[in-house]
Amino acid sequence: MSTETILQAMPIYETERFLLREIRISDADDFYANLSDEETMRYYGMAPLTEPEKAVKMIESRDLDRQENRAVRWAIARKEDDRLIGTIGYHHWDVRAFRAEVGYEINRAYWNQGVATEALRAVLRCGFGEMGLNRIEALASPENPSSIRVLEKVGFRKEGILQEYMHYNDRFHDAVMMALLKRDDQA
Template sequence: MKKRFPVLETERLILREIIETDRLDILEYLSDEEVMKFYGMSPFRDEEEALEEINWYRKIFDFGVGIRWGITLKEINKVIGSCGFHNWDKRHHRAEIGFELSKHYWNKGIMGEALRAIIPFGFVELNINRIQALVEPENFASLGLLKKLKFNEEGLLAQYEFTCDKYDDLLMLARLKKDF
Protein backbone atom coordinates (compact mmCIF):
# COMPACT_ATOMS: atom_id res chain seq x y z
CA MET A 1 0.00 0.00 0.00
CA LYS A 2 1.38 3.40 -1.01
CA LYS A 3 2.01 5.85 1.82
CA ARG A 4 0.11 9.10 1.60
CA PHE A 5 2.39 12.08 1.00
CA PRO A 6 1.72 14.83 3.57
CA VAL A 7 0.79 18.24 2.18
CA LEU A 8 1.69 21.25 4.33
CA GLU A 9 0.21 24.70 3.99
CA THR A 10 1.54 28.05 5.20
CA GLU A 11 0.31 31.59 4.74
CA ARG A 12 1.68 31.84 1.17
CA LEU A 13 2.79 28.32 0.30
CA ILE A 14 1.66 24.80 -0.43
CA LEU A 15 4.35 22.19 0.22
CA ARG A 16 3.47 19.08 -1.76
CA GLU A 17 4.84 16.02 -3.46
CA ILE A 18 6.94 16.66 -6.55
CA ILE A 19 5.74 14.56 -9.49
CA GLU A 20 6.97 13.86 -13.02
CA THR A 21 4.86 16.63 -14.53
CA ASP A 22 6.92 19.09 -12.43
CA ARG A 23 10.10 18.20 -14.35
CA LEU A 24 10.27 21.45 -16.34
CA ASP A 25 9.87 23.52 -13.17
CA ILE A 26 12.67 21.53 -11.53
CA LEU A 27 14.86 21.82 -14.61
CA GLU A 28 14.29 25.57 -14.75
CA TYR A 29 15.88 26.29 -11.38
CA LEU A 30 18.27 23.32 -11.09
CA SER A 31 19.86 24.31 -14.41
CA ASP A 32 20.76 27.72 -12.95
CA GLU A 33 24.44 28.01 -11.96
CA GLU A 34 23.66 30.39 -9.08
CA VAL A 35 21.08 28.02 -7.56
CA MET A 36 23.43 25.04 -7.98
CA LYS A 37 26.54 26.80 -6.64
CA PHE A 38 26.26 25.07 -3.25
CA TYR A 39 24.08 22.09 -4.26
CA GLY A 40 26.95 19.63 -4.67
CA MET A 41 26.01 18.85 -8.27
CA SER A 42 26.54 20.45 -11.67
CA PRO A 43 23.63 22.43 -13.12
CA PHE A 44 21.11 20.16 -14.81
CA ARG A 45 21.20 20.03 -18.61
CA ASP A 46 18.00 18.22 -19.57
CA GLU A 47 14.63 16.86 -18.51
CA GLU A 48 16.14 13.42 -17.87
CA GLU A 49 18.26 14.81 -15.02
CA ALA A 50 15.19 16.52 -13.56
CA LEU A 51 13.28 13.22 -13.75
CA GLU A 52 16.16 11.43 -11.98
CA GLU A 53 15.97 14.00 -9.17
CA ILE A 54 12.19 13.54 -8.91
CA ASN A 55 12.66 9.77 -8.82
CA TRP A 56 15.16 10.19 -5.99
CA TYR A 57 12.58 12.24 -4.05
CA ARG A 58 10.04 9.43 -4.57
CA LYS A 59 12.54 6.73 -3.60
CA ILE A 60 13.63 8.31 -0.31
CA PHE A 61 9.95 8.70 0.64
CA ASP A 62 9.00 5.16 -0.39
CA PHE A 63 11.94 3.66 1.52
CA GLY A 64 11.29 5.83 4.58
CA VAL A 65 14.70 7.50 4.61
CA GLY A 66 13.55 11.01 3.74
CA ILE A 67 10.90 13.31 2.39
CA ARG A 68 11.21 16.22 -0.04
CA TRP A 69 8.42 18.74 -0.55
CA GLY A 70 7.96 20.87 -3.62
CA ILE A 71 7.48 24.52 -2.71
CA THR A 72 4.64 26.19 -4.59
CA LEU A 73 3.00 29.56 -4.15
CA LYS A 74 -0.71 29.28 -3.38
CA GLU A 75 -1.67 31.36 -6.41
CA ILE A 76 0.37 29.28 -8.89
CA ASN A 77 0.90 25.54 -8.98
CA LYS A 78 4.53 25.82 -10.10
CA VAL A 79 7.38 24.24 -8.14
CA ILE A 80 9.82 27.04 -7.30
CA GLY A 81 12.05 25.07 -4.95
CA SER A 82 12.13 22.15 -2.60
CA CYS A 83 12.92 21.34 1.01
CA GLY A 84 12.90 18.31 3.20
CA PHE A 85 14.80 15.67 5.09
CA HIS A 86 17.19 13.01 3.85
CA ASN A 87 19.59 10.52 5.44
CA TRP A 88 16.86 9.95 8.03
CA ASP A 89 18.22 7.52 10.60
CA LYS A 90 15.21 6.29 12.56
CA ARG A 91 17.32 4.33 15.04
CA HIS A 92 19.16 7.47 16.11
CA HIS A 93 16.22 9.85 15.50
CA ARG A 94 18.18 12.21 13.25
CA ALA A 95 17.95 13.52 9.71
CA GLU A 96 19.60 16.09 7.48
CA ILE A 97 17.65 19.06 6.20
CA GLY A 98 18.13 20.27 2.65
CA PHE A 99 16.60 23.03 0.56
CA GLU A 100 16.94 25.14 -2.57
CA LEU A 101 14.92 27.86 -4.25
CA SER A 102 14.68 29.45 -7.68
CA LYS A 103 16.70 32.67 -7.60
CA HIS A 104 13.62 34.59 -8.82
CA TYR A 105 12.20 34.05 -5.32
CA TRP A 106 15.28 34.76 -3.20
CA ASN A 107 15.07 37.34 -0.41
CA LYS A 108 11.29 37.17 -0.09
CA GLY A 109 11.13 35.04 3.09
CA ILE A 110 9.82 32.03 1.18
CA MET A 111 12.41 29.50 2.32
CA GLY A 112 12.14 30.61 5.93
CA GLU A 113 8.38 30.17 5.72
CA ALA A 114 8.77 26.69 4.20
CA LEU A 115 11.34 25.56 6.78
CA ARG A 116 9.18 26.87 9.63
CA ALA A 117 6.55 24.38 8.42
CA ILE A 118 8.77 21.32 7.92
CA ILE A 119 10.91 21.62 11.08
CA PRO A 120 7.94 21.12 13.45
CA PHE A 121 6.71 18.33 11.15
CA GLY A 122 10.10 16.63 11.53
CA PHE A 123 10.17 16.91 15.31
CA VAL A 124 6.53 16.00 15.93
CA GLU A 125 5.28 13.80 13.07
CA LEU A 126 8.56 12.06 12.17
CA ASN A 127 9.86 11.92 15.75
CA ILE A 128 13.23 13.31 14.75
CA ASN A 129 15.29 14.44 17.73
CA ARG A 130 18.17 16.05 15.81
CA ILE A 131 17.85 17.93 12.53
CA GLN A 132 21.26 18.62 11.08
CA ALA A 133 22.47 20.62 8.12
CA LEU A 134 25.71 20.40 6.17
CA VAL A 135 26.50 23.73 4.54
CA GLU A 136 29.47 25.06 2.62
CA PRO A 137 31.11 27.88 4.64
CA GLU A 138 30.68 30.34 1.73
CA ASN A 139 26.92 29.74 1.56
CA PHE A 140 26.14 32.78 3.68
CA ALA A 141 22.43 32.89 2.79
CA SER A 142 21.75 29.33 3.98
CA LEU A 143 23.92 29.76 7.08
CA GLY A 144 22.10 32.97 7.99
CA LEU A 145 18.70 31.37 7.51
CA LEU A 146 19.58 28.31 9.59
CA LYS A 147 20.97 30.46 12.40
CA LYS A 148 17.78 32.55 12.31
CA LEU A 149 15.89 29.24 12.72
CA LYS A 150 17.96 28.47 15.86
CA PHE A 151 20.37 25.97 14.35
CA ASN A 152 23.69 25.92 16.20
CA GLU A 153 26.97 25.72 14.36
CA GLU A 154 28.89 22.70 15.66
CA GLY A 155 32.06 22.70 13.61
CA LEU A 156 33.85 22.36 10.31
CA LEU A 157 34.13 19.03 8.52
CA ALA A 158 37.27 19.46 6.41
CA GLN A 159 37.11 18.04 2.87
CA TYR A 160 33.97 16.16 3.87
CA GLU A 161 32.46 15.80 0.42
CA PHE A 162 33.83 15.25 -3.09
CA THR A 163 31.55 17.00 -5.58
CA CYS A 164 32.09 18.61 -8.97
CA ASP A 165 35.71 17.35 -9.06
CA LYS A 166 36.75 19.00 -5.80
CA TYR A 167 36.71 18.39 -2.06
CA ASP A 168 34.36 20.63 -0.11
CA ASP A 169 34.56 21.65 3.52
CA LEU A 170 31.16 21.63 5.20
CA LEU A 171 29.91 23.25 8.37
CA MET A 172 27.73 21.08 10.61
CA LEU A 173 24.74 22.84 12.14
CA ALA A 174 21.99 21.24 14.17
CA ARG A 175 18.79 21.91 16.03
CA LEU A 176 17.51 19.59 18.75
CA LYS A 177 13.93 18.73 19.60
CA LYS A 178 14.46 19.79 23.25
CA ASP A 179 15.17 23.32 22.01
CA PHE A 180 12.07 23.39 19.82
Protein backbone atom coordinates in the same frame (compact mmCIF):
# COMPACT_ATOMS: atom_id res chain seq x y z
CA MET B 1 9.60 4.90 19.89
CA SER B 2 8.81 2.87 16.79
CA THR B 3 11.14 2.63 13.79
CA GLU B 4 8.46 1.31 11.43
CA THR B 5 7.35 3.33 8.41
CA ILE B 6 6.47 6.73 9.78
CA LEU B 7 5.14 8.63 6.75
CA GLN B 8 2.49 6.43 5.13
CA ALA B 9 1.42 9.32 2.89
CA MET B 10 3.09 12.51 1.79
CA PRO B 11 2.16 15.24 4.30
CA ILE B 12 1.04 18.55 2.81
CA TYR B 13 1.71 21.84 4.58
CA GLU B 14 0.36 25.30 3.94
CA THR B 15 2.28 28.40 4.95
CA GLU B 16 1.28 32.02 4.53
CA ARG B 17 2.47 32.15 0.90
CA PHE B 18 3.23 28.57 -0.13
CA LEU B 19 1.93 25.06 -0.40
CA LEU B 20 4.44 22.35 0.47
CA ARG B 21 3.30 19.30 -1.44
CA GLU B 22 4.53 16.26 -3.30
CA ILE B 23 6.78 16.96 -6.29
CA ARG B 24 4.91 15.93 -9.44
CA ILE B 25 6.03 15.01 -12.94
CA SER B 26 4.21 18.15 -14.07
CA ASP B 27 6.82 20.12 -12.02
CA ALA B 28 9.70 18.68 -14.07
CA ASP B 29 10.38 21.82 -16.14
CA ASP B 30 10.55 24.10 -13.09
CA PHE B 31 12.50 21.49 -11.10
CA TYR B 32 15.00 21.16 -13.94
CA ALA B 33 15.26 24.95 -14.28
CA ASN B 34 16.36 25.15 -10.63
CA LEU B 35 18.71 22.17 -10.66
CA SER B 36 20.37 23.19 -13.92
CA ASP B 37 21.05 26.78 -12.83
CA GLU B 38 24.74 27.15 -11.93
CA GLU B 39 24.17 29.90 -9.36
CA THR B 40 21.34 28.01 -7.63
CA MET B 41 23.50 24.87 -7.50
CA ARG B 42 26.68 26.65 -6.45
CA TYR B 43 26.50 25.41 -2.84
CA TYR B 44 24.07 22.52 -3.28
CA GLY B 45 26.58 19.68 -3.17
CA MET B 46 26.14 18.41 -6.70
CA ALA B 47 26.86 19.63 -10.19
CA PRO B 48 24.03 21.32 -12.10
CA LEU B 49 21.87 18.98 -14.15
CA THR B 50 22.49 19.03 -17.88
CA GLU B 51 19.68 16.72 -19.01
CA PRO B 52 15.97 17.33 -18.31
CA GLU B 53 15.40 13.55 -18.09
CA LYS B 54 17.50 13.44 -14.89
CA ALA B 55 15.04 15.80 -13.20
CA VAL B 56 12.19 13.46 -14.15
CA LYS B 57 14.07 10.44 -12.75
CA MET B 58 14.72 12.31 -9.49
CA ILE B 59 11.00 13.09 -9.17
CA GLU B 60 10.08 9.47 -9.86
CA SER B 61 12.42 8.22 -7.11
CA ARG B 62 10.97 10.46 -4.37
CA ASP B 63 7.99 8.27 -3.43
CA LEU B 64 10.11 5.15 -2.92
CA ASP B 65 12.61 7.12 -0.83
CA ARG B 66 9.77 8.26 1.45
CA GLN B 67 8.21 4.81 1.70
CA GLU B 68 11.55 3.33 2.71
CA ASN B 69 12.27 6.09 5.26
CA ARG B 70 15.34 7.34 3.41
CA ALA B 71 14.19 10.79 2.39
CA VAL B 72 11.17 13.03 1.97
CA ARG B 73 11.09 16.14 -0.23
CA TRP B 74 8.38 18.71 -0.85
CA ALA B 75 7.76 21.07 -3.72
CA ILE B 76 7.59 24.66 -2.53
CA ALA B 77 4.71 25.90 -4.69
CA ARG B 78 3.21 29.38 -4.87
CA LYS B 79 -0.36 29.36 -3.58
CA GLU B 80 -1.68 31.58 -6.38
CA ASP B 81 -0.76 29.22 -9.24
CA ASP B 82 0.71 26.04 -7.66
CA ARG B 83 3.99 26.63 -9.51
CA LEU B 84 7.15 25.03 -8.07
CA ILE B 85 9.77 27.61 -7.07
CA GLY B 86 12.00 25.29 -5.06
CA THR B 87 12.12 22.14 -2.99
CA ILE B 88 12.86 21.34 0.63
CA GLY B 89 13.18 18.13 2.51
CA TYR B 90 15.03 15.53 4.48
CA HIS B 91 17.68 13.09 3.33
CA HIS B 92 20.13 10.84 5.17
CA TRP B 93 17.13 9.93 7.31
CA ASP B 94 18.27 7.52 10.03
CA VAL B 95 15.05 6.23 11.61
CA ARG B 96 16.86 4.24 14.31
CA ALA B 97 18.94 7.24 15.39
CA PHE B 98 15.96 9.65 15.14
CA ARG B 99 17.84 12.10 12.91
CA ALA B 100 17.87 13.42 9.35
CA GLU B 101 19.55 16.14 7.32
CA VAL B 102 17.46 18.97 5.88
CA GLY B 103 18.24 20.73 2.62
CA TYR B 104 16.59 23.10 0.18
CA GLU B 105 17.05 24.95 -3.06
CA ILE B 106 15.10 28.00 -4.15
CA ASN B 107 14.79 29.50 -7.62
CA ARG B 108 17.11 32.49 -7.86
CA ALA B 109 14.23 34.87 -8.63
CA TYR B 110 12.93 34.21 -5.09
CA TRP B 111 16.15 34.62 -3.10
CA ASN B 112 16.13 37.03 -0.13
CA GLN B 113 12.34 36.94 0.16
CA GLY B 114 12.05 34.64 3.18
CA VAL B 115 10.98 31.60 1.14
CA ALA B 116 13.47 29.17 2.70
CA THR B 117 12.74 30.39 6.24
CA GLU B 118 8.98 30.05 5.79
CA ALA B 119 9.25 26.58 4.25
CA LEU B 120 11.84 25.41 6.77
CA ARG B 121 9.59 26.27 9.71
CA ALA B 122 6.85 24.06 8.22
CA VAL B 123 9.09 21.05 7.59
CA LEU B 124 10.63 21.30 11.07
CA ARG B 125 7.13 20.63 12.45
CA CYS B 126 7.00 17.46 10.34
CA GLY B 127 10.50 16.41 11.34
CA PHE B 128 9.94 16.74 15.06
CA GLY B 129 6.31 15.60 14.76
CA GLU B 130 5.31 12.92 12.23
CA MET B 131 8.86 11.78 11.49
CA GLY B 132 9.74 11.47 15.17
CA LEU B 133 13.16 13.10 14.81
CA ASN B 134 15.18 14.23 17.78
CA ARG B 135 17.98 15.86 15.75
CA ILE B 136 17.83 17.71 12.46
CA GLU B 137 21.14 18.46 10.78
CA ALA B 138 22.04 20.82 7.95
CA LEU B 139 25.26 21.24 6.03
CA ALA B 140 26.04 24.68 4.66
CA SER B 141 28.97 26.00 2.72
CA PRO B 142 31.06 28.47 4.72
CA GLU B 143 30.92 30.58 1.55
CA ASN B 144 27.10 30.74 1.72
CA PRO B 145 26.29 33.07 4.64
CA SER B 146 22.69 33.50 3.40
CA SER B 147 21.88 29.85 4.01
CA ILE B 148 23.64 29.90 7.39
CA ARG B 149 21.49 32.92 8.40
CA VAL B 150 18.30 31.09 7.36
CA LEU B 151 19.24 28.12 9.51
CA GLU B 152 20.20 30.30 12.49
CA LYS B 153 16.94 32.25 12.16
CA VAL B 154 14.94 29.07 12.89
CA GLY B 155 17.19 27.95 15.74
CA PHE B 156 20.01 25.87 14.22
CA ARG B 157 23.41 26.15 15.89
CA LYS B 158 26.83 25.79 14.33
CA GLU B 159 28.65 22.72 15.60
CA GLY B 160 31.83 22.95 13.57
CA ILE B 161 33.52 22.82 10.19
CA LEU B 162 33.84 19.51 8.37
CA GLN B 163 36.99 20.00 6.30
CA GLU B 164 36.82 18.90 2.66
CA TYR B 165 33.62 17.02 3.49
CA MET B 166 31.96 17.31 0.09
CA HIS B 167 33.20 16.78 -3.43
CA TYR B 168 31.48 18.38 -6.40
CA ASN B 169 32.48 20.44 -9.42
CA ASP B 170 35.83 18.64 -9.42
CA ARG B 171 37.01 19.88 -6.03
CA PHE B 172 36.64 19.33 -2.30
CA HIS B 173 34.54 21.70 -0.19
CA ASP B 174 34.29 22.36 3.54
CA ALA B 175 30.88 22.21 5.21
CA VAL B 176 29.50 23.92 8.29
CA MET B 177 27.66 21.33 10.40
CA MET B 178 24.56 22.87 11.92
CA ALA B 179 21.93 21.15 14.03
CA LEU B 180 18.66 21.71 15.84
CA LEU B 181 17.52 19.39 18.62
CA LYS B 182 13.86 18.77 19.38
CA ARG B 183 14.27 20.16 22.90
CA ASP B 184 15.54 23.46 21.43
CA ASP B 185 12.99 23.85 18.62
CA GLN B 186 11.08 27.14 18.65
CA ALA B 187 9.41 26.84 15.20
